[in-house]
């Protein structure tokens with residue numbers, strides 16, 4: 598396990614609350630460790646520390662104070678779960694280096710939001726290594742994507758203007774600095790759906806650059822990529838973020854997202870090509886895909902390209918129930934997916950994403 602990969606949960610003799618541990622597991626690998634066995638090695642692996650101990654118990658407080666002074670603990674955000682909101686507990690937590698604290702139990706949504714914000718701090722620190730253009734493109738587009746999902750959930754029309762502007766930022770960042778660093782930075786974002794949407798957007802831009810398309814087509818590809826799973830706004834979070842493979846019944850619900858995209862994008866006069874990407878990226882050439890069971894030539898080039906970007910992102914990304922796969926292995930598997938994917942296009946995709954072949958896009 599590498600540095601900054603796990604959420605370390607620290608508990609005392611009272612044990613820990615399984616319900617929040619299950620919530621953390623939805624998003625991260627975890628390391629459960631009692632105060633007494635906590636070591637520098639645990640800190641080295643940690644992305645975030647969550648501490649649930651009785652701060653009123655000297656037998657817990659004393660060893661925790663010592664361990665929190667270990668140098669490797671520096672710069673790791675710490676979330677304290679307090680028994681109750683009283684001054685004494687808050688002061689103790691702050692003295693022990695709390696980045697944030699919440700009274701637990703609390704509603705799941707609140708816990709997830711707090712967790713996400715703390716992890717984002719670490720991730721955003723890593724983004725400082727990006728160029729200014731890349732960092733801006735990442736921050737703005739994630740915010741705009743978040744707004745788009747919120748609007749879709751609330752039945753509001755999605756702002757095309759903001760999305761198009763953020764796509765222009767991504768294209769500009771790509772033109773200046775290439776896609777590799779940007780894609781590596783997005784790989785660490787905690788929200789799988791956003792991460793995946795941004796990755797598919799990036800891969801479609803790579804495809805567009807590879808085929809030397811004109812700027813308006815590149816804008817359409819990036820917009821289609823970022824929005825391709827917007828229908829997941831209607832998918833329950835417990836299915837979307839399930840830390841295990843889906844059951845057959847859950848798959849039935851998950852497979853509704855392209856139809857939901859059609860409903861969401863029916864408002865607002867969207868480019869038909871963007872709609873095609875969002876609705877048809879799960880069609881298969883042999884007609885066994887969904888939602889429309891399109892076959893052969895009915896599946897457009899855009900839907901074929903998005904299917905490739907989508908499958909590649911899924912295979913190479915890490916989920917709590919499966920490790921990430923190398924690009925080479927993923928492409929090998931995809932080359933064997935005849936009937937599902939367009940194989941000549943998979944070969945073109947392989948050329949498009951190889952970093953050594955990354956081309957700097959020349960505006961036309």
Ligand SMILES: [Fe+2]
Nearest residue numbers: 825826854878
């Ligand atoms: Fe999808």
Ligand SMILES: [Fe+2]
Nearest residue numbers: 793825826907
């Ligand atoms: Fe997708």
